[in-house]
Amino acid sequence: MSHVKIIPSTDKNYARNITQENMVIYYQKRKIEWDDQLFEQSWKDFDNFEVWCDQTRVGVVRFCIDDQDCRLRDLQIETNSQGRGIGTACLDFARQYALDNHCEKVWLRVFPENPAVKLYERAGFRTYSSGDDLCEMVMDYL
Structure with missing residues (x-):
């Protein structure tokens, strides 16, 4: 396996671009418009890392802490x-990040047809819950 390093990020343009590129097919299918103001706010609110x-x-991998749960908000390769x-390697990092932040679970949302579901x-x-447009997943055992 390759050597993976995950470090804090300050390059929001890279994060924006890779997210837009990776998510375009899912957004187009659902007629979702990219919301740059929402991204800008999330950049301030989340913990952002480069891979x-x-x-x-x-x-990039991005997190927020909600009560005692860790939310994996973005994993874009x-x-x-x-x-x-x-x-x-990023999911191993997510588990450790959650433990370091005293979280009990890691949550994420993914489009159900995304191949990352298998990962x-x-x-x-x-x-945890699934519909046509979104699947919510949880890792209970850290």
């Missing part, structure tokens, strides 16, 4: 870097 692999920036174990299940997430 590096073998000295190349390949993604460059398309050409997917399938290399980077997402798994989340392998990492220990289970489906």
